[in-house]
Amino acid sequence: MSAIEKISLDQTGLLRFITAGSVDDGKSTLIGRLLHDSKSIFEDQLTSITNTTRKRGAEGVDLSLLTDGLQAEREQGITIDVAYRYFATPKRKFIIADTPGHEQYTRNMVTGASTANLAIILIDARKGVLTQSRRHAYLASLVGIPHLVVAVNKMDLVDYSQAVFEKICSDFSAFAEKLNLRNIAYIPMSALNGDMVVERGDNLNWYQGSTLMDLLETVSIEDDINREDFRFPVQWVCRPQTKELHDFRGYMGRIESGSVRTGDTVTVLPSGLSSRIKEILVYEGPVAEAFAPQSVTLTIEGHLDISRGDMLVRPDEVSHVAKAFDAMLCWLSEQPLDLNRKYLIKQTTRVVKAVIGRIDYRIDVNTLAQEAVSTLKMNDIARVGLKVQQPLICDDYARNRATGCFIVIDESSNNTVAAGMILLAGGAA
Amino acid sequence: MSNQPFTHLDALESEAIHIMREVAAECANPVLLFSGGKDSIVLLRLAEKAFRPGRFPFPLMHVDTEHNFPEVIAFRDHRAKELGERLIVRSMEDSIKKGRVVLRSETQSRNAFQSVTLLDAIEEFKFDACIGGARRDEEKARAKERIFSFRDEFGQWDPKNQRPELWDIYNTRTHPGENIRVFPISNWTELDVWEYIACEKLEVPEIYFAHQREVIRRAAGLLPVSHLVQPQAEEKTEHIMVRFRTVGDMSCTCPVESDATTVEEIIAETAMTRITERGATRMDDQTSEASMELRKKEGYF
Numbered sequence: 001m002s003a004i005e006k007i008s009l010d011q012t013g014l015l016r017f018i019t020a021g022s023v024d025d026g027k028s029t030l031i032g033r034l035l036h037d038s039k040s041i042f043e044d045q046l047t048s049i050t051n052t053t054r055k056r057g058a059e060g061v062d063l064s065l066l067t068d069g070l071q072a073e074r075e076q077g078i079t080i081d082v083a084y085r086y087f088a089t090p091k092r093k094f095i096i097a098d099t100p101g102h103e104q105y106t107r108n109m110v111t112g113a114s115t116a117n118l119a120i121i122l123i124d125a126r127k128g129v130l131t132q133s134r135r136h137a138y139l140a141s142l143v144g145i146p147h148l149v150v151a152v153n154k155m156d157l158v159d160y161s162q163a164v165f166e167k168i169c170s171d172f173s174a175f176a177e178k179l180n181l182r183n184i185a186y187i188p189m190s191a192l193n194g195d196m197v198v199e200r201g202d203n204l205n206w207y208q209g210s211t212l213m214d215l216l217e218t219v220s221i222e223d224d225i226n227r228e229d230f231r232f233p234v235q236w237v238c239r240p241q242t243k244e245l246h247d248f249r250g251y252m253g254r255i256e257s258g259s260v261r262t263g264d265t266v267t268v269l270p271s272g273l274s275s276r277i278k279e280i281l282v283y284e285g286p287v288a289e290a291f292a293p294q295s296v297t298l299t300i301e302g303h304l305d306i307s308r309g310d311m312l313v314r315p316d317e318v319s320h321v322a323k324a325f326d327a328m329l330c331w332l333s334e335q336p337l338d339l340n341r342k343y344l345i346k347q348t349t350r351v352v353k354a355v356i357g358r359i360d361y362r363i364d365v366n367t368l369a370q371e372a373v374s375t376l377k378m379n380d381i382a383r384v385g386l387k388v389q390q391p392l393i394c395d396d397y398a399r400n401r402a403t404g405c406f407i408v409i410d411e412s413s414n415n416t417v418a419a420g421m422i423l424l425a426g427g428a429a
Numbered sequence: 430m431s432n433q434p435f436t437h438l439d440a441l442e443s444e445a446i447h448i449m450r451e452v453a454a455e456c457a458n459p460v461l462l463f464s465g466g467k468d469s470i471v472l473l474r475l476a477e478k479a480f481r482p483g484r485f486p487f488p489l490m491h492v493d494t495e496h497n498f499p500e501v502i503a504f505r506d507h508r509a510k511e512l513g514e515r516l517i518v519r520s521m522e523d524s525i526k527k528g529r530v531v532l533r534s535e536t537q538s539r540n541a542f543q544s545v546t547l548l549d550a551i552e553e554f555k556f557d558a559c560i561g562g563a564r565r566d567e568e569k570a571r572a573k574e575r576i577f578s579f580r581d582e583f584g585q586w587d588p589k590n591q592r593p594e595l596w597d598i599y600n601t602r603t604h605p606g607e608n609i610r611v612f613p614i615s616n617w618t619e620l621d622v623w624e625y626i627a628c629e630k631l632e633v634p635e636i637y638f639a640h641q642r643e644v645i646r647r648a649a650g651l652l653p654v655s656h657l658v659q660p661q662a663e664e665k666t667e668h669i670m671v672r673f674r675t676v677g678d679m680s681c682t683c684p685v686e687s688d689a690t691t692v693e694e695i696i697a698e699t700a701m702t703r704i705t706e707r708g709a710t711r712m713d714d715q716t717s718e719a720s721m722e723l724r725k726k727e728g729y730f
Contacts (some may be wrong), residue, residue: 013437295446
């Protein structure tokens with residue numbers, strides 16, 4: 001770790017977050033408010049949604065239309081799972097994964113959550129902690145979103161009552177404790193009036209904490225990536241074979257976690273052979289050290305047979321090389337799971353054949369009850385056992401998101417049918 | 430490098446490099462679409478960062494409407510030569526001659542017809558992946574599109590039947606005849622692109638900078654006078670300082686009034702602007718609320 005402390009790894013430039021909640025909770029209004037108050041809505045967008053608001057016979061500007069979508073959605077009354085929006089303040093750039101709708105919620109939220117640093121869970125102050133709030137909290141914990149904000153919205157409709165806010169906080173935190181969720185911030189707000197979103201407003205003077213925007217701009221996300229274990233899945237082997245670079249062999253990829261220095265001893269998995277890092281190359285030239293999530297080219301001493309799908313690690317921090325393992329699986333496809341079929345699994349840069357041979361239980365995302373089932377349907381979440389034809393080089397998802405996640409592909413349709421999170425420590429989510 | 434902060438541009442750059450290497454490793458016959466515009470100029474630098482000291486594991490291709498600004502075409506050829514990479518040009522004129530594209534008039538916008546030439550070229554070369562410079566902040570149909578966007582054998586995009594895309598594990602699989610469009614800079618905004626151009630000191634065609642140009646005010650925009658666009662009765666032309674925010678078909682790409690003559694001035698202007706990039710510059714996107722969506726379903730980028 002000492003090496004990392006020396007460099008200023010100020011990875012604060014880009015924050016990805018997701019908003020969980022329904023239109024009724026004021027989710028679209030909140031996103032509209034963040035975009036509007038950070039001056040990220042453009043005049044032509046505003047004109048367009050003003051026109052649409054008027055066309056639908058309403059007054060003013062319906063900010064929720066900003067996140068409304070395509071002709072296909074309007075015509076068929078469906079919502080497409082996830083839309084991405086962008087805004088920036090002088091301190092940070094933000095990517096919102098906006099996942100609408102009540103239906104297919106599990107599938108959509110898991111998709112949006114998979115890349116998020118932070119989730120905002122919206123709660124209507126009048127209604128308190130509902131089943132859906134618990135479902136959102138569970139999914140956030142399942143996907144391992146590092147930071148959680150509970151936004152208690154519509155405070156204007158409960159007279160900005162501190163007692164109401166505190167009751168909701170204690171209800172939510174009692175549930176969150178069971179899920180092992182940490183790093184939860186609670187913010188009372190009125191997205192409609194703009195209280196505690198970007199501006200503090202005058203109505204919540206009893207609340208001393210940050211506004212939502214303050215928190216988004218300052219939350220430390222440096223440690224959202226595992227900084228300890230060096231993991232380098234090889235993506236592409238560069239062999240120019242030109243006259244000047246006749247013997248050059250560069251291993252190209254992205255450092256998924258940890259860091260590496262020139263001269264470090266590394267072990268190649270799955271072969272287990274070791275060598276030393278000769279050079280760390282970026283486009284501008286060689287560097288002494290590199291860290292996650294940089295994309296680099298590594299050269300090593302001597303000749304080892306290394307190809308795509310192999311992983312470079314440090315000898316004292318090796319990954320697991322597993323041919324059978326357990327996982328939490330979220331089924332995404334309309335076609336149910338077939339326990340007898342072979343599927344493809346893609347994990348880091350490896351694609352292998354797999355059989356999902358066992359379903360331990362399905363989780364009821366509303367009650368967290370475990371149920372025995374014989375197959376999995378769209379939106380189901382279950383603990384399963386898998387066997388793979390070639391070993392995966394992986395870590396427990398809770399320790400390392402990047403090397404603990406995988407997708408399941410149906411070889412006949414080529415569709416992505418499930419998302420998985422590897423369990424190695426024997427724990428259950 | 431080690432003492433500098435890891436900025437949002439570093440994060441976006443690393444993501445884009447990772448995406449390009451996945452394409453190279455998993456797709457049998459990819460191509461990078463290069464138009465000479467700013468977004469594809471950024472793509473080329475990212476490809477250099479992804480694959481040097483090796484050569485690009487794909488050729489470059491431009492679908493030429495022959496309604497392009499001559500400065501941009503000159504720039505395209507110069508840049509491809511400088512990189513020493515292979516450039517394929519497929520022209521809409523060929524599609525017109527073959528009767529694959531039928532235009533109502535010579536001066537009609539050709540943007541929508543690019544899809545035909547593009548799909549023909551995909552078939553000719555059997556490309557299974559086309560890397561393009563589209564961004565999600567451009568338009569609301571794009572905001573809902575995947576980084577790896579699957580197209581059926583007719584090149585069509587089906588917005589409600591997209592593959593889920595989780596973490597950064599990309600499903601690159603296709604059946605013969607199908608293809609994927611890949612957008613490595615999906616998560617970049619117009620401002621990010623200009624900041625990156627500044628950071629990397631990238632050269633861009635002159636028409637991105639403010640210059641004197643003869644224009645006509647038509648509808649809400651400015652139209653550049655050329656052999657394709659002539660003043661109609663009662664329209665007057667004027668000479669003013671303008672620059673282009675996007676470069677496309679000359680008959681429908683509008684410049685904006687500007688004094689920005691350097692990349693830094695463009696960044697300052699972009700940070701302040703109150704109109705979206707396509708809203709300001711593309712007449713063809715304003716014909717209906719869903720123009721881009723409809724074009725994409727037909728195989729457009």
